[in-house]
Amino acid sequence: MFISQEDVPWSKFESNVEKIRDDDESFPTMDAWIVSFTDPKAIKPLQEYLRGRPTLWEQVQHLKLIRRGVSSSEETIFQVVVGVSPYPPNDLPAGYSTPEQCQIPATPSLTRAQLKMKNELWPTVFTPHLLPAEIKFTEAEVKRITEGLQLAVDEAVRARAIGELSIAGCLLPDQYLDSPLVSHDTRVSTGHPLRHTVMNLVRALADKVLMDTRAPLVVVDPDNNLVIADTDKTTSISRGVDTPSPLQNGEGYQLTGRTLFITHEPCLMCTMALVHSRVKEVFYIFPMAQTGGCGSRALVPELPTINHRFNVWRFKQEKLASTLSSVETIVIPENLDA
């Protein structure tokens, strides 16, 4: 039994960069450097050139590497993409013409119509399986998400009661987390302008990992023997010199694979911190129109060069009162960073 996007109280926040429809009249393009030649034997050295450059190779995966055309004198012309950086490649094998810059499609074709249209610029691969699936949730997922959001609200209410800003977040239990992990803003109590919910949460997770994996600390005891320190009693010892033990199997970035539930749209600092810690998706309740980094001021995970993407879900404001309790008590001024 599935519940569709229209019937859940949150909606996916998507940028307008690439709306994928059959009737699209435009598509994203990128600059590329191409070389042209007529001798088919000249293709192979270029294929080897491309395979030897993994970064470039990755960036042209959505393209057919060779474009075949016919010149005015009915001669077959081959063209190959040899670079996508702003600068022309300067290390091509000898004997090729100077690369020319041109615009080519930046994404593969998801429909036949796109394939035909993009082909005018440069042939792309056909990947209908990448068409976005219809968004739907199971009842259990809806229940879990609502629970996560309500836990965040409850934590924000608690934070407000002790004098903090009423901003809070929550992770639900997973393979490495026995119980929900909540965190709230501590700017007021610490007098530190950067102690936001996300930063506090990421730090709590990192410290937990550090405690679990740190190699025993060796210290010199009063009799000049090397002993393994009782870490509970040696917090004053400088730990700057000991190196972390190698990463354990399964240990990733702090938020790898995890879903964050948070009361207010994270600010730019916190949104980028979520990128750095590789969160899988974020559900937030209140948008922060002037400061938010998850769709309001910018949609950081969709910026073209960002090296990690995550899904952003925003609560439908008209569904607040009927879905979450006490949510009306945790509104904050709209010019604050959450």
Added chain:
Amino acid sequence: MGAGEVPVGCVFVRDGRVIAKARNRTNELRNSTRHAELEAIDFILTEPSLTPQNLTWEAQSTALSTTTLYVTVEPCIMCGSALRQMGIKEVYYGCGNERFGGCGSVLGVNEDGFHPTFPGYSAKMGYLRNEAIMVLRRFYLTENKNAPVPRAKTGRVLKTEILPPLEPRKT
């Protein structure tokens, strides 16, 4: 770099004097948000000789209003926003960060008007740019062995040619 961290370092200067310096500690602290800038800010805020203690966070959000930051790489969007929320006076950085730079390369978090209350700050690139680029290249020549899920990077060659900076992306 000797500690196996991505080699980014920064220095905060107030009244012609270095008040704090820090480096990236993301691997050591298992916390990918512990960039050099945030490490130094935490030090400055907790050091009584640099920052009056027991102020409200609103008062502390101008704590860096007479302080200049010098950093080897353009602050990322996270640090760019953090510096703004701390009222930094100005920033000089070595090389741009075309993947996630927050001072013009990807997003201009420092620009006037980008935030409703905290003022913008100037961020200039170019100080020791070549040196900053080469430190990073030397590091990435080998694997960042402490980062989670390292990729195989065998057979890499250190390039020494440095191309001119790109025009900042318009936001």
